[in-house]
Amino acid sequence: MVLTHLDPLAASVFSLMAIASLLLAFVMLGSRWLNNYLYAFAAESWIIAILSATVGFYGNYPELYFIAILTALFRGLFLPYLLWRIVRRLNVAREIHEILQPSSALVVGAFCVLFSLAVAYRVGASLGLSATVAVLALTVMLSMKLIGFLMLAVRHEALSQILALLVLENGIFLGAQILVPGMPLLIEIVILFDLLIVVACFGVLIQYLLAGAGTTSSLELKRLVG
DSSP states (O other): OGGGGOOHHHHHHHHHHHHHHHHHHHHHHTOOBHHHHHHHHHHHHHHHHHHHHHHHHHHTOTHHHHHHHHIIIIIIIIHHHHHHHHHHHHTOOBOOOBSSOHHHHHHHHHHHHHHHHHHHHHHHHHHTOTTSHHHHHHHHHHHHHHHHHHHHHHBOBHHHHHHHHHHHHHHHHHHHHHHOTTOOHHHHHHHHHHHHHHHHHHHHHHHHHHHHHSSOBGGGGGGGOO
C-alpha cells in the first residue's frame, strides 16, 4: 500500500483531492437543479482523474496514467454530455419529487460522514493505519457511498437516481485508487465501461417512463407493470 510511507506534501495533496470530491457530493445532495448535479459530477470526476495520475506518480503505477485519461474523458466529459442531452430532451430543470428538503438532506449527509469516520478509524486502528491518509480515503469512500444511497432514497427524479448511482460508484473508484492502487488495469476499464451501460439503460427507462406514465418520477414505475 503506497499510503503507508507518503511524505507530508503528497499526503496533503491526496487529502485535499479526497475532501474536494466529498464536498462536491454534498453540492449534489444539497441542490435541486439538475445542471448543478451535472457540473458537480463532472468536476468530481476530473478530481478523481487527477488523483489517479498523482497516485500513479507517487506509487510508480504507470497504468494509472491511462486510467486517469480514461476517467477524465469518460466520466468528466462523455457521461455528463450524455446526461445533459437527456436533460434537454426531457425538458426537466430541477428535482420535483423529493422526500427531504435539501437542508435536511445535508444534515443527514453530515451524520453519514460522522458514521463513516468512526468506521474508518476503527478499521484503521485494527490495521495499524490510524495516522495515515488511508483513514481519510476510507472515510470519503464510505461517505460518498452513503450519500449516493441517500440520494437514491430521497430523490425520485429518474435522472437524479442515475447521478446518485454515479456518485456511489465514484466513491468506490476513489477509494480503490488510494487504498488499492495496484488493482488490475482490465478491472478498472471494465468498471468505466459498465457506467456507460448503466446510463444507456437508464436513458431507455426514462423514455419509457415518460411515454407510459407521463412523468420522469421513479415513483410511477409501478404504473408500467403489465
